[in-house]
Amino acid sequence: MDCSKVGNLIFKLRKERHMTQKQLAHQLNISDKTISKWECGLGCPDVSLLPQLSQALQVNIEKILLGDLNQNRVDGGNMKRIKFYVCPDCGNVITATAETEVSCCGRKLTALTPKPSDEEHNLQFESIENDHYITFTHPMNKEHYLQFVACVTYDKVLLVRLYPEQGAEVRIPKLSGGKFYFACSQHGLWVQK
Numbered sequence: 724m725d726c727s728k729v730g731n732l733i734f735k736l737r738k739e740r741h742m743t744q745k746q747l748a749h750q751l752n753i754s755d756k757t758i759s760k761w762e763c764g765l766g767c768p769d770v771s772l773l774p775q776l777s778q779a780l781q782v783n784i785e786k787i788l789l790g791d792l793n794q795n796r797v798d799g800g801n802m803k804r805i806k807f808y809v810c811p812d813c814g815n816v817i818t819a820t821a822e823t824e825v826s827c828c829g830r831k832l833t834a835l836t837p838k839p840s841d842e843e844h845n846l847q848f849e850s851i852e853n854d855h856y857i858t859f860t861h862p863m864n865k866e867h868y869l870q871f872v873a874c875v876t877y878d879k880v881l882l883v884r885l886y887p888e889q890g891a892e893v894r895i896p897k898l899s900g901g902k903f904y905f906a907c908s909q910h911g912l913w914v915q916k
């Protein structure tokens with residue numbers, strides 16, 4: 724741990740949250756002298772304090788250890804850079820358009836890497852009015868099913884969640900220039916060729 728980096732970060736985050744050293748010290752049940760010592764880089768927080776410190780400053784513990792929030796550049800909003808995360812435990816689907824850390828059910832999630840559609844993981848398209856009527860031959864049972872189908876354009880994401888035992892079909896409004904992604908509970912993320 725680089726104490727001066729960590730100290731700088733604690734100072735910056737404390738100021739952002741308009742907290743005095745005393746207030747932060749109070750939350751951690753320690754003396755304000757200790758906070759002042761950290762902020763001057765004269766010592767690092769004890770590991771046992773990190774969970775409370777991370778809660779008080781609303782950052783994750785690793786970031787405190789590294790002393791650097793490593794912020795993203797301002798997101799230009801291009802949805803085409805979208806990343807999908809699916810929690811293997813609860814099936815939660817999370818999307819992000821810039822680097823981020825995602826966790827669910829106490830697990831860190833890594834962004835799924837899309838593979839080009841194959842025989843088994845493939846969508847068929849028909850047109851109904853202004854919608855894509857999408858069907859697939861992929862199984863839809865509890866052990867093996869498609870979890871969502873998403874249409875991604877430059878500025879929009881339309882994501883439809885799917886559930887086991889439902890019909891192998893989905894209807895999504897047509898968007899121009901849309902790219903289709905879909906996720907399988909066993910075989911990860913796919914992008915329609």
Ligand SMILES: [Zn+2]
Pocket residue numbers: 810811812813814815827828
């Ligand atoms: Zn979860």
Ligand SMILES: [Zn+2]
Pocket residue numbers: 844861867868907908909910
């Ligand atoms: Zn599959």
